[in-house]
Amino acid sequence: MSIRIGIYGYGNLGRGVELAVRQNPDLTCVGVFTRRAPETLKTCTGLPVYSVNDAPAMQADIDVMILCGGSATDLPTQTPQLAQYFNVVDSFDTHAKIPQHVAAVQAVAEKARKTAIVSAGWDPGMFSLARLYSGAVLSAGCDYTFWGKGVSQGHSDAIRRIEGVLDARQYTIPVPSALEAVRKGETPVLTAAQKHERECFVVAKEGADLARIEKEIVEMPNYFADYHTTVHFITQEELQRDHGGLPHGGRVIRSGETGLNGEHKHVIEYSLKLDSNPEFTASVLVACARAAYRLQKEGVYGCKTMLDVPPVYLSAKSREELLAALL
Amino acid sequence: MSIRIGIYGYGNLGRGVELAVRQNPDLTCVGVFTRRAPETLKTCTGLPVYSVNDAPAMQADIDVMILCGGSATDLPTQTPQLAQYFNVVDSFDTHAKIPQHVAAVQAVAEKARKTAIVSAGWDPGMFSLARLYSGAVLSAGCDYTFWGKGVSQGHSDAIRRIEGVLDARQYTIPVPSALEAVRKGETPVLTAAQKHERECFVVAKEGADLARIEKEIVEMPNYFADYHTTVHFITQEELQRDHGGLPHGGRVIRSGETGLNGEHKHVIEYSLKLDSNPEFTASVLVACARAAYRLQKEGVYGCKTMLDVPPVYLSAKSREELLAALL
Numbered sequence: 001m002s003i004r005i006g007i008y009g010y011g012n013l014g015r016g017v018e019l020a021v022r023q024n025p026d027l028t029c030v031g032v033f034t035r036r037a038p039e040t041l042k043t044c045t046g047l048p049v050y051s052v053n054d055a056p057a058m059q060a061d062i063d064v065m066i067l068c069g070g071s072a073t074d075l076p077t078q079t080p081q082l083a084q085y086f087n088v089v090d091s092f093d094t095h096a097k098i099p100q101h102v103a104a105v106q107a108v109a110e111k112a113r114k115t116a117i118v119s120a121g122w123d124p125g126m127f128s129l130a131r132l133y134s135g136a137v138l139s140a141g142c143d144y145t146f147w148g149k150g151v152s153q154g155h156s157d158a159i160r161r162i163e164g165v166l167d168a169r170q171y172t173i174p175v176p177s178a179l180e181a182v183r184k185g186e187t188p189v190l191t192a193a194q195k196h197e198r199e200c201f202v203v204a205k206e207g208a209d210l211a212r213i214e215k216e217i218v219e220m221p222n223y224f225a226d227y228h229t230t231v232h233f234i235t236q237e238e239l240q241r242d243h244g245g246l247p248h249g250g251r252v253i254r255s256g257e258t259g260l261n262g263e264h265k266h267v268i269e270y271s272l273k274l275d276s277n278p279e280f281t282a283s284v285l286v287a288c289a290r291a292a293y294r295l296q297k298e299g300v301y302g303c304k305t306m307l308d309v310p311p312v313y314l315s316a317k318s319r320e321e322l323l324a325a326l327l
Numbered sequence: 328m329s330i331r332i333g334i335y336g337y338g339n340l341g342r343g344v345e346l347a348v349r350q351n352p353d354l355t356c357v358g359v360f361t362r363r364a365p366e367t368l369k370t371c372t373g374l375p376v377y378s379v380n381d382a383p384a385m386q387a388d389i390d391v392m393i394l395c396g397g398s399a400t401d402l403p404t405q406t407p408q409l410a411q412y413f414n415v416v417d418s419f420d421t422h423a424k425i426p427q428h429v430a431a432v433q434a435v436a437e438k439a440r441k442t443a444i445v446s447a448g449w450d451p452g453m454f455s456l457a458r459l460y461s462g463a464v465l466s467a468g469c470d471y472t473f474w475g476k477g478v479s480q481g482h483s484d485a486i487r488r489i490e491g492v493l494d495a496r497q498y499t500i501p502v503p504s505a506l507e508a509v510r511k512g513e514t515p516v517l518t519a520a521q522k523h524e525r526e527c528f529v530v531a532k533e534g535a536d537l538a539r540i541e542k543e544i545v546e547m548p549n550y551f552a553d554y555h556t557t558v559h560f561i562t563q564e565e566l567q568r569d570h571g572g573l574p575h576g577g578r579v580i581r582s583g584e585t586g587l588n589g590e591h592k593h594v595i596e597y598s599l600k601l602d603s604n605p606e607f608t609a610s611v612l613v614a615c616a617r618a619a620y621r622l623q624k625e626g627v628y629g630c631k632t633m634l635d636v637p638p639v640y641l642s643a644k645s646r647e648e649l650l651a652a653l654l
Binding site for chain 2: 016019020023024030037045095098099102119126129130131132133135136137138139140147183191249258259260263264265266267268269270271272273274275276278282283284287290305306307308309311312314315316317319320322323324326327
């Protein structure tokens with residue numbers, strides 16, 4: 001019998017979950033839950049659409065609810081609320097608030113005897129795992145995270161808010177020389193700005209002052225001021241044609257040493273190159289939904305993260321198959 | 328109170344464990360157990376040396392015994408035998424026999440209420456984890472493992488057995504074009520020989536027939552015949568000077584697709600570049616010793632592998648610290 005998945009929220013991530021579930025024969029999608037009027041929403045693959053208000057009554061029909069809302073305002077309230085009724089998975093990614101989110105979900109899920117896996121995805125998520133494993137193994141060493149090349153939604157939005165800008169896409173790009181130094185095991189001290197540069201593709205309104213827009217971008221505090229930033233003005237057609245996707249990726253590198261006097265260097269690198277950031281994130285959430293379901297069946301209740309989950313629980317294969325095939 | 332480690336067997340791996348424990352303040356080494364006469368063995372850091380016959384009587388002094396013998400003849404008997412008395416960790420790496428080894432250790436450890444983690448290291452071990460995670464997330468895709476550049480002990484030994492050879496070192500090297508194709512997400516079908524080439528550095532006896540030795544190497548079935556193999560004759564001094572270390576490494580790459588019609592490609596790559604194969608393996612064993620100790624304290628008995636262990640158990644940091652720092 002397959003694991004029945006509900007999708008709560010239907011943006012890029014929700015669509016990604018819909019498509020990811022189809023790639024996993026042990027899972028089925030029951031439907032999408034939306035705050036919009038259900039009849040106005042049509043899903044990619046024709047899933048049933050329900051109002052979020054119908055969710056609590058469908059407790060018996062859904063094994064795991066995957067929450068696909070945003071971290072700023074949706075998930076902090078939705079995940080604890082839904083953990084009363086369902087095993088839940090989310091991608092809460094406001095790094096500084098994760099402990100507080102885990103505590104809030106823990107309180108509800110434990111009481112309801114449900115299992116939650118929160119902050120799943122690639123960062124937090126797969127990158128967090130890479131940091132944990134490599135740090136546990138190479139206890140003397142330094143960690144580096146490089147993001148990109150990829151589209152940063154937050155930075156793209158920040159450019160769009162500038163007067164005279166119609167649309168924009170911002171790429172975060174690792175600085176090649178910084179990456180090279182880290183890979184060689186040189187353990188340099190690097191700020192985020194020394195590790196990354198920013199490339200912006202901007203569509204301006206006709207007659208807008210391009211020099212002023214460029215200045216506002218490169219001098220924008222927090223977002224761009226500390227970084228080497230390049231601005232290109234292009235047409236809306238060019239933006240759609242050449243920058244329509246949501247690629248992303250990055251790498252976590254740990255450089256460490258062993259031996260009597262640290263004479264042996266070791267470099268562990270975990271890297272992702274993703275054509276679609278939301279679809280990859282969705283694929284991680286779906287594997288976590290399987291794990292949440294299994295953990296709850298075994299009576300392991302409460303709020304977990306990917307760092308807590310025994311790896312075998314994420315795979316569709318049995319432990320016996322995995323031991324025989326992967327070890 | 329620190330976790331008390333015993334080292335069972337004192338070759339390259341045992342020395343690696345001795346040094347790795349020093350890098351982890353939550354662990355202490357109680358001593359080394361050897362089949363040799365203890366008084367003939369002096370350890371790198373002056374650890375006490377005991378006879379293997381003394382081990383069972385020291386049950387109360389040791390929290391985890393790390394087995395540092397070979398997979399061919401030592402571990403298949405030693406690990407089940409010692410699991411009667413101790414939590415144990417080993418690096419059993421005869422891939423085809425792992426399920427059988429797990430079953431043998433499980434029977435003993437469960438009965439003795441001890442916890443074992445077997446087949447730890449980097450392959451099996453960290454590479455197995457990379458395969459599991461990336462396969463669970465990208466369910467539609469292909470896996471590739473490339474080994475090297477690094478010294479293969481088995482292949483070096485095979486060359487040494489040829490008449491007229493004094494010493495030898497064999498490097499396994501990934502074929503750059505194969506690696507490039509896989510990284511681009513091309514999912515080619517590749518045999519081990521299409522992914523790797525072999526480079527051999529050989530010290531021959533004076534007057535030996537070099538052409539005959541080279542022919543015997545490149546035509547050796549299983550080891551070399553299917554591979555592009557290069558042979559260099561060098562002096563013993565050159566071998567020691569330029570090829571004295573035991574570097575190794577490799578990468579596990581999964582290339583997969585998502586979307587409505589597989590239109591988005593994703594590549595996950597996990598790579599290791601190691602100056603010292605045995606010291607890195609030892610560092611993994613030491614992290615697993617910490618996990619075995621904690622699992623046993625919580626009543627999780629029996630034989631585990633790295634695929635079964637919740638990641639947080641491997642780290643010296645508390646779960647709270649890890650959630651705050653890594654997610």
